[in-house]
Amino acid sequence: MTLDFKMWYTLSLLIIMSILLIFDIIELEVLFFSILLLLLMGKIITLEEAFAGFSNVGMLTIALLFVIAGALSNTGMLKQISPIILGKENTRISHTLLRLLFPVSIISAFINNTPVVAMFIPTIRAWTEKHHYAPSKYLIPLSYGAILGGMCTLIGTSTNLIIHGLMIDYGMEGLGFFEISKIGIPVTILGILFMSFLGHRLLPNRKEPLIELGEHTREFVIELKVTQEYENIGKTIENAGLRRLKGLFLFQIERNGRRIAPAKPDEKILLDDRLFFTGIPKTILELQKIPGLQLTKDSHFNLKQYDSAEIRTFECVVSRGSPLVGKTVRDSDFRSKYEAVIIAIHRHGERIAKKIGDIGLRPGDTLLLLAGKNFYKRWYHSKDFYLIAVAETLPSKPQWRGYVSLGVFFMMIILTVANILPLLSAAGLGVIILVLTRTANAGEARRTIDWRVLIIIAMSLGIANAVKQSGLADVLAHIIVRIGDHFGVLGVLASIYFFTSIYTLVITNNAAAAMxxxxxVSAASAINVDQRGFAIAIMIAASASFATPISYQTNLMVYSPGGYRFRDYLMIGAPLQLGIGAIAIALIYCFYF
Structure with missing residues (x-):
C-alpha cells in the first residue's frame, strides 16, 4: 500500500511530535495545538474535525466528574477514609500495601484516580514519617493501585470515557458501566499482589528528613482545649501521636492553672488540659480539625464545620498605630470588631507561652485568622494592620454537605447502572444538585476541573481525526495486521496492544488512546473481526502504563513526594506493564474472540 502526500505529511508530523515529546522540548498543549494548526494548513482535516473533540461525550463527562470528585474531596469525605485504611499499628510492608491498595483500587473504580491519589499522598507521607518508614515504598504502589482500579469500571479513568465517546462517534454501541470489569478486576488483583509481595522490593528505601521547627521557622502558637470527644484522653503524648507531628511541636500543657513545660513524651493527656502547639499555618489548620481538640467557642464560626468557600484564612501584621497594641486578645474584642477568629499568633524570635486570650498584642505580631471572604477588602486599607495576606486554606465544609456529595455520587452510579440516564446526564444532574445545595459553588466547580487535561484530550482527538481522514490509520493498521497475522487474531490483538503500550510511555494515556x-478499528475491519475487543485493548493498554513517570498523571504526581528517579519506575513498572499486558490480551481474546 503506497502513501500519498496527505499520509506522508501526517506521518511526518506524528514523528516530529513523538520526538519532541520524548525529549520534553515543548509544553504538551503548545505542541498539540501547533500540530493541529499544521494539519489544518495542510488541509488534512477541516476546522470542524480539528476541534470536534471539544464536544466529545467522553471529554464532557470527564469535566463533570472532576466537579463531583472535587466535592467529595473538599467536603472531607475522602480524607475520613484514609486513617481507617492505613491503621495505627506498625505492620509489615506487604500487609500495609494490601490494606492500602485494595481500598484505593475500589475507590478509583468509581472516582477519577487523580483526586484519589492527591488525597492519599499527604496522608501516606504523614503516616510513614510517624512510623519512620520510607514513603518511596508506598507512593509508586499508590499510583499503580489507582491506575489498576480505574480499569474496572466505565468512570474509573478518563481514558475509558474517551474510548466510550469514540465508540459512539464511530457508530458502535458505547461501553456498559461494568463491561470492562471482567478484564479489569482480575488484572487489578494480580497487579496488587505483585506490588505487595514482590514489587516493593524493587523500590528504593528513601526516607524524607523531618521538618524541624527551629530559629529559622516562622512559628505560630495555638492553644487547644481537650474535650470529652478526644479519643486519646489518658494516653501519653507519645502514644497519642502528638510527639512527632511534621511542622508542629507540643511545647506546653496547662492543667488546673499549672504549666507543664517542656511537655515530655511520657506525660499523659487529661480532660480539660490546654495544649500549646507551635507550628506552620497549614499544620495548625489541620490540627484544629481534630475531634475533641477545641480552639474556642465562637458566635461567628463553627470551627469544626466551617465552609472554606465562605470563610478564608488570613495573615495580618499588627501595625504600630493599631488600637490593638497593648491590649490582650480578650480585651481587644477582636471577634466583634473584625468579625474574625484568631487561630494562632507569631512573634518573631519568641515562643509565647500564654493562653491566646491573655496575650498582649505588640506591633509586628502576625495573626493567623479565620474570617469571612470579604475581610480582605474591608480591612486592607485599615491602619490597624501593616499587611493583610490570604493564607493557605484547607478545604472544609459542614458535615451535612459531605453527605450530600456522597449521595450525589451514589445517585449518579445508580442512574447509570440501571440505564435510567446516560452517564453524561447523570453526572450533569449531580453537578446541578451540588451547586444548588452550595456543596460546590460555581467558583469551586470551575477550580476543580483540570482544564489543561481537557484541552489536551480535545486536541488529541483532533489529531486522531487527521490520522483517520488522511488514510494513515488504514496503512498503519495494515502494517500491524501483517506483523501479527502469522498468529491470527491473537497476534494482531497483541500487536495493537503493545504498540499502544509503547506509545503511552512517551505521550499521555488519553492522547495515545485517541490517536x-x-x-x-481499521485493523479489526481488515481481518473482519469485532471492533469492540480491539477498542477495549486500546483502553487497557493506554491505562496500564507504569514504566515511566510521564506516561500517567498520577505517576508524575508521586514523583517528587516519593523522592523518585526515572529508573525507579522502570524497575517496578516495566515487569508490571509486561505482565498486565499478557494477562489482559489473554482475557480480551477469551471474552471477545
Missing amino acids: LFPIA
Missing part, C-alpha cells in the same frame, strides 16, 4: 483508536 491509536482509529488504527485499532
Whole structure:
C-alpha cells in the first residue's frame, strides 16, 4: 500500500511530535495545538474535525466528574477514609500495601484516580514519617493501585470515557458501566499482589528528613482545649501521636492553672488540659480539625464545620498605630470588631507561652485568622494592620454537605447502572444538585476541573481525526495486521496492544488512546473481526502504563513526594506493564474472540 502526500505529511508530523515529546522540548498543549494548526494548513482535516473533540461525550463527562470528585474531596469525605485504611499499628510492608491498595483500587473504580491519589499522598507521607518508614515504598504502589482500579469500571479513568465517546462517534454501541470489569478486576488483583509481595522490593528505601521547627521557622502558637470527644484522653503524648507531628511541636500543657513545660513524651493527656502547639499555618489548620481538640467557642464560626468557600484564612501584621497594641486578645474584642477568629499568633524570635486570650498584642505580631471572604477588602486599607495576606486554606465544609456529595455520587452510579440516564446526564444532574445545595459553588466547580487535561484530550482527538481522514490509520493498521497475522487474531490483538503500550510511555494515556483508536478499528475491519475487543485493548493498554513517570498523571504526581528517579519506575513498572499486558490480551481474546 503506497502513501500519498496527505499520509506522508501526517506521518511526518506524528514523528516530529513523538520526538519532541520524548525529549520534553515543548509544553504538551503548545505542541498539540501547533500540530493541529499544521494539519489544518495542510488541509488534512477541516476546522470542524480539528476541534470536534471539544464536544466529545467522553471529554464532557470527564469535566463533570472532576466537579463531583472535587466535592467529595473538599467536603472531607475522602480524607475520613484514609486513617481507617492505613491503621495505627506498625505492620509489615506487604500487609500495609494490601490494606492500602485494595481500598484505593475500589475507590478509583468509581472516582477519577487523580483526586484519589492527591488525597492519599499527604496522608501516606504523614503516616510513614510517624512510623519512620520510607514513603518511596508506598507512593509508586499508590499510583499503580489507582491506575489498576480505574480499569474496572466505565468512570474509573478518563481514558475509558474517551474510548466510550469514540465508540459512539464511530457508530458502535458505547461501553456498559461494568463491561470492562471482567478484564479489569482480575488484572487489578494480580497487579496488587505483585506490588505487595514482590514489587516493593524493587523500590528504593528513601526516607524524607523531618521538618524541624527551629530559629529559622516562622512559628505560630495555638492553644487547644481537650474535650470529652478526644479519643486519646489518658494516653501519653507519645502514644497519642502528638510527639512527632511534621511542622508542629507540643511545647506546653496547662492543667488546673499549672504549666507543664517542656511537655515530655511520657506525660499523659487529661480532660480539660490546654495544649500549646507551635507550628506552620497549614499544620495548625489541620490540627484544629481534630475531634475533641477545641480552639474556642465562637458566635461567628463553627470551627469544626466551617465552609472554606465562605470563610478564608488570613495573615495580618499588627501595625504600630493599631488600637490593638497593648491590649490582650480578650480585651481587644477582636471577634466583634473584625468579625474574625484568631487561630494562632507569631512573634518573631519568641515562643509565647500564654493562653491566646491573655496575650498582649505588640506591633509586628502576625495573626493567623479565620474570617469571612470579604475581610480582605474591608480591612486592607485599615491602619490597624501593616499587611493583610490570604493564607493557605484547607478545604472544609459542614458535615451535612459531605453527605450530600456522597449521595450525589451514589445517585449518579445508580442512574447509570440501571440505564435510567446516560452517564453524561447523570453526572450533569449531580453537578446541578451540588451547586444548588452550595456543596460546590460555581467558583469551586470551575477550580476543580483540570482544564489543561481537557484541552489536551480535545486536541488529541483532533489529531486522531487527521490520522483517520488522511488514510494513515488504514496503512498503519495494515502494517500491524501483517506483523501479527502469522498468529491470527491473537497476534494482531497483541500487536495493537503493545504498540499502544509503547506509545503511552512517551505521550499521555488519553492522547495515545485517541490517536491509536482509529488504527485499532481499521485493523479489526481488515481481518473482519469485532471492533469492540480491539477498542477495549486500546483502553487497557493506554491505562496500564507504569514504566515511566510521564506516561500517567498520577505517576508524575508521586514523583517528587516519593523522592523518585526515572529508573525507579522502570524497575517496578516495566515487569508490571509486561505482565498486565499478557494477562489482559489473554482475557480480551477469551471474552471477545
